[in-house]
Amino acid sequence: MASQLSTNLLGTLDTLAGGVHPGFRPAHAKGTMYAGRFTPLAGAAALTRAPHAARPSTPVTVRFSPAAGIPTVADNDPKGSGPQGMAIRFHLADHVHTDIVAHSHNGFSVRTGEEFLEFLRAVAGSGPGAPEPPPIVAFLAAHPAAKRFVEAPKPIPTSFARQAFFAVTAFRFTNAAGASRFGRFRLTPEAGTAFLTADQAATKTADFLAAELSERLAKGPVVFRLQVQLAQDGDEVADATAVWPESREVIEFGTLTLTERVDELSPEMRKVIFDPVPRVDGIDPSGDPLTEVRSDIYLLSGRRRRAAAGDARQA
Numbered sequence: 001m002a003s004q005l006s007t008n009l010l011g012t013l014d015t016l017a018g019g020v021h022p023g024f025r026p027a028h029a030k031g032t033m034y035a036g037r038f039t040p041l042a043g044a045a046a047l048t049r050a051p052h053a054a055r056p057s058t059p060v061t062v063r064f065s066p067a068a069g070i071p072t073v074a075d076n077d078p079k080g081s082g083p084q085g086m087a088i089r090f091h092l093a094d095h096v097h098t099d100i101v102a103h104s105h106n107g108f109s110v111r112t113g114e115e116f117l118e119f120l121r122a123v124a125g126s127g128p129g130a131p132e133p134p135p136i137v138a139f140l141a142a143h144p145a146a147k148r149f150v151e152a153p154k155p156i157p158t159s160f161a162r163q164a165f166f167a168v169t170a171f172r173f174t175n176a177a178g179a180s181r182f183g184r185f186r187l188t189p190e191a192g193t194a195f196l197t198a199d200q201a202a203t204k205t206a207d208f209l210a211a212e213l214s215e216r217l218a219k220g221p222v223v224f225r226l227q228v229q230l231a232q233d234g235d236e237v238a239d240a241t242a243v244w245p246e247s248r249e250v251i252e253f254g255t256l257t258l259t260e261r262v263d264e265l266s267p268e269m270r271k272v273i274f275d276p277v278p279r280v281d282g283i284d285p286s287g288d289p290l291t292e293v294r295s296d297i298y299l300l301s302g303r304r305r306r307a308a309a310g311d312a313r314q315a
């Protein structure tokens with residue numbers, strides 16, 4: 001059952017999206033989906049006994065999305081586009097899967113769901129007609145991580161294939177010998193990162209990122225390196241605002257190769273609800289409080305979306 005916190009978070013995201021858009025996600029509403037394969041490297045099985053770390057290859061479904069809860073948001077909207085999302089489903093068997101939900105900023109604004117609700121409410125209360133100073137000013141003054149997140153540049157990428165993505169919350173990886181390490185997934189584009197200037201971005205069309213990816217895929221696959229940044233003793237593993245230094249070891253977990261676009265409006269794709277909890281033996285939550293609340297709210301939101309799409313019986 002969804003908690004009061006999840007219900008409140010969902011309601012506030014709806015408010016920020018200008019109301020409920022039936023059948024769409026209240027965050028990362030606009031998205032396109034792709035099919036491909038994951039092939040692990042030796043580092044994967046050394047870190048975890050999860051099945052996709054040992055198999056030669058696993059089919060995947062990927063969804064890229066601008067951040068806003070508005071289904072028509074423009075890909076080049078300076079406020080609504082970033083951080084872009086990349087959600088990955090590894091198909092392990094019929095109806096068995098494990099997901100990674102990542103976005104293009106390394107880190108998050110707040111540590112807990114309660115704090116996120118406070119943040120979203122401050123944003124919602126700071127629109128036209130808000131008191132002076134608006135509530136977001138006091139919130140950001142009291143929450144330095146949220147201030148850093150808000151103020152961090154979020155340039156528009158030239159392509160989803162030229163953007164790096166970070167799963168943000170840490171997991172505990174356990175290998176076949178029972179040895180555990182904490183780490184954070186990240187995705188590095190094989191083509192390297194590349195961003196538009198504000199002037200270049202302004203010349204782009206509203207759906208240019210999906211169009212660009214289709215053109216790119218017509219010429220060949222799009223490749224990402226799936227990596228895990230490992231925590232050192234003493235690193236904070238239960239706080240998504242605590243970004244670990246880039247000097248931490250990063251292991252090559254495997255390669256994600258996307259080959260074709262799939263129809264996100266097909267009944268099968270509309271059913272997909274990505275889950276921030278991996279739910280696979282060998283990759284467990286780290287105790288980060290965001291993980292559980294996100295899992296709860298994505299399910300709540302996903303079920304509402306499925307019901308609106310008319311296939312609630314499959315929920």
Ligand code: HEM
Binds near residue numbers: 273298
């Ligand atoms: C308490 C914190 C958070 C809340 C309440 C929240 C809320 C949501 C909701 C309601 C959705 C739509 C889910 C659906 O309808 O399927 C969503 C999607 C998404 N969120 Fe979050 N989120 C949180 C934290 C994060 C963090 C830390 C990240 C960074 C990785 C993130 C990245 C994404 C992405 C990429 C999607 C789109 C997933 C897809 O393609 O289906 N969120 N979020």
